[in-house]
Amino acid sequence: MIDTYREGVLVKPYERLSQEQVRLLDKASLSILADPGIWCYNERAAKLFQAHGAKVWEDEKSISPCWRVTFPAGLIREAVAKAPARLVLGARKPENRLLLDAEVPRVYFGSGSEANIWLETEMEEFISVKDSDVKVKVPRFKELRGNSALLSRAAKLCDRLEHLDFFIRPLNIQDPEITSENHDVNKFFASLNNITKHVQAGLTTLKKLNDVVRMAEIIAGGIKPLRENPVVSFIACVFKSPLQIVDDTAEKVFAIVESGLPLVISSSPQGGSSAPIQEAGMVAQINAEILVGITLTQLIREGSPVLYGSVPVRARLDDLHDLYGCPEFNQYNIDCVQLARYYQVPCYSTAGVGDAKVPGMQALFEKLFTHHYMAMSGAQYIHYAFGLLDRTNTFCPVQAVLDNEQIGKIKHCLREPKVNQAEIDDMLKIVKKVMASSHRLYARFARKAMHRGDVSNPYRFETKDLEDKVIENALDYMEKLEAEPAQHLDQATQDQIFKEIPGILPSLKEV
């Protein structure tokens, strides 16, 4: 398919469910789709399902136009089987492309959400009330409203984070000049002009899809080059849980699929409110929703590139907000990864979200808990993994830097074991050599592995004294990363985009 792509990490998947349990969940999902079926608020989708054998009738009790749809299992199975098992997500730099293969548990991590808040961090010095000679530096935080300049900054920083494999715009742009009409072209341009990795986002309005696609064509070098190297792709949350297809998102699915660009069919029910909190019920329902979404894409255009997008979360039972950093989150999500593998569709999964509002111990706990576990699952495409705080409401750049370090270590930890006959032969030779030497020290034989990157480095933000300077050290490191020049689109490409695509803020042009 392609020879050059990001390495990610190839893992041996940890599977929570037995194959029998996977089959039970699959049957349960199909049973839900047979009865009670779904509530479809988009006529075109309802008619398309009907044309392919679904039972469709108008729901007369509904205030908005709504069609009830029940699916024979065969329709879902046949359509899902047509979704490609392998797809490429392109990038401005060929080495940054991603190869997603449902049969290969190669894990990529990226950013996500569209947070309204950008959390800026600064260190401030405080003097002890007991001893004025004692001073400590403490991180102080300031909330800024997301805007296009900050999204550009996020993209530029994320280009420098070596363990971030793809970029989903993490920040909502709320400049005074931004309207629903020019939101899409600005968020895609701010991203694409500052990062050489894959760029993905949802569409704010269908009206601007053609402009976004044209922008991507200019960057990729034409219509055909864009199909071969789709530098952008889209996310559509076509289901409002439980089991309701949203009208305008369904229209976006039609248009995106017709454009030929890759699409994530994402669903995010909340266990305890919009889905059962019990694992079997939650997973059966979200799987049913995603299967219908994938079916829709394949009925629109057979073989269209699609990702199985699972974002099941649990409700906090004290306030019914989403609860991400908890055991059930991992359980739901890993089950979905296994189901995606069962259907042979690459999986868009989730990790790195929590309730913590600032970087620190709580954030570390919540993120590590899901980052590591979900990487072990072998999900091909893990979003939300960088910089998010306060669930998905805040993007904090220094948190993204901290997450980068954490994800790097996880990727290292999950690398394939290097145990083979040639390696064993080498090691036996080394043991003999060292035992014949005067000091019986293996250090000399560590260097090749060390310089090859086989041996991990200590935690990048460690402090050796009796203090914790992780955030301060991460801020220093971020400053260095941000001082490096950004890899903007060349001037001619920027000029052509500005000439052809209306509505992009002039301030986003980089010289």
Added chain:
Amino acid sequence: MDKQELLKTLAFNVVQGRVEAEDEGFDEGLEDQPAVTELVEQAIEQGIDPKEIVLEALTKSMEEVGEKFERAEYLIPDMLASAECVGVAMDILSPHLMKAGVKSKGTFVIATVAGDLHDIGKNIVAIMLKGAGYQIIDLGTDVSADRIIGAVKENEAPFIGLSALLTTTMRVMAEVVRKLEQEGLRDQVKVLIGGAPTSAAFAQEIGADAYCKDAFDAIDILKTTAV
């Protein structure tokens, strides 16, 4: 190979950390080419002055390795590999240097003290000091104070290095210092101590001359220490 080329190749191999031909070194594709052992032997066979080998190849290359370490291009295993190369070279050159009347920088008796079997740190210090030109008398692990004093006397060593990893064995270091005093040797010997539980304060408390936090510290301290 002419003299200059041979010395240059020798220096290169020290930087590469290749003791003998079968070693792979740091860069790719060096395996089976002559390394430090073979090149030093060849240099002697060609009649190159051993002092010149030490100064032009070994010392210069270790300086380069030190600079790489300072720039964080090299880490401890790289330094050790190069130091081990110099140690091997010095073993081959020693008789020739003695014949030429050249002395080492001094004899350094090193040991992990009685009751303690940990020797990684001690070995690293021994390798690095040997690479820096000291003659090393390594007594191994679990070494009694009496044996250490005996070795100092036998070798007329002006330096002792004592290592311990356990809080329960570090006290043996004090015993060594006391015995040196009892034997009337204290003024003739500098005592350096090191190991995880030790500190500058502990060195001062037991009357040692210096605490070394690592092998590099030991080399630096020795440079400025006169007996």
